[in-house]
Amino acid sequence: MPTVIAATSVDLVLPPTDQQTPTAAVLQSPDTQPLDAALTEMHVLLEQHGYVVVVYPSSVSPALEQRMFAVRAMLESDRIALLRSDLPPLGTAVLVRQLRQLSICDFSAGVVASASRLLTHYIYAGAVLNSVTKLDRVPVSLKSHAKSWVPGSQFAVLAGPNPQLIKIGQTAGVLGGPEFGTQLLVAKGQLQTDWVSGTLAPAWQVQGLQEAALPSDSARWWGTGKLVEFAAFLPDISVLYQLVASVRRVKCHWCSMELIGDRCGFCSSPLPQPENQTHATGVLNQGASASSRP
Known part of the structure; x- marks a missing residue:
């Protein structure tokens, strides 16, 4: 019985990567669903799956x-994990899909839930924006704020794992990307630009480019609707599996759930400090020869 992954909007549920990847449950907002219905829905999910992430x-x-916290209480x-993601909406959608992939592997619900913190470090999420004047989730200098008032300005911003910002057209470099x-x-939002496909993708040497609908919350997250959002991610379930499996598993001293x-x-x-573990080095350099999905 696989752990069910749930999201808070339908646009955070990307198409599956294969026929085995399960979909996600979508929780409704209080505006559209009364409390008693939300309680019933969560109870059904727990009965059907055992654990909800x-x-x-x-x-x-x-x-x-x-x-969500009220329903759990x-x-x-x-058996309900509530995981708040600081990734932009498209990056959060990628994380949701990766957890969906892992949910049917031979990992416990506790490992799947705690793996979200690990996987976040391997999702390079950003956007091209026409302005950074209202961007408050990524550090922006006063100089960049001033430049954003110049008509026609465009900025490439990386929100994570390492925040970066460059002005397109006035720098020879690109955003620092993944080394795997x-x-x-x-x-794509309301901004006309081919910088992501024409400049960023070749510089990052991506293995493929896919398009998705812009999440409804992206404009609010980035402070403008004139944007193109992007996220680079590990696509291979065998690599994801080995990455998670490489970390030592322990039991939570408080609730006894398994975790990494x-x-x-x-x-x-939090895990007591002497037991804190980091992921094993070199996992991503081993390529697709990693163990396949159980």
Whole structure:
């Protein structure tokens, strides 16, 4: 019985990578679903799957976030993980899909939930923007703010794993990218530019480029609707599997769930410092020869 992955909007549920990748449950906002219906829906998910791992962006409405915590408290369940993602919406959607892929592997629910923190470090999420004047989720200098008032300006911004910002057209460089094989997902907003496909993709030596619909929350996250959002990610489930499997598993000292890394995905309790583990080095250099999906 695989752990079910849940998201807070339908546009965070990307098409599956193969016929085995399950879909995600989509939780409704308080505006469209009364509390008793939300309780019933979550109860059904728990009965059907045993554990529910909810991934939601930091830009989600406070009302929906409060609703999810209220549902978990009222059900008195320790089988619901609520994972807040600081990635931009498209990057969060990629994370949701990767957890969907891992949910049917031979990992426990605790490992799947805690793997979200590990996988976030391997998702290069950013956007091309026409302005950074309202961008408050990535460090922006006063000089960049001033430049954004110049008509026709465009900026390339990387939100994670290492925040970066460059002005397109006035620099010979590009954003620092991954040093391992990735595919690039692109979602176009109201900005006309081919910089992502024409400049960024070749510079990052991506293995493929795919298009997706722009998530509804992207304009609010980036501070403008004139953007092209992108996310580079590990596409191969065998590499994802080996990456997660390479980290030592321990039991949470608080809730006894199995976990990897430094924090439990279910109760959020940090691992005692001497036990903190980092992922094994060299995993991504071993390529697609890693163990396939169980």
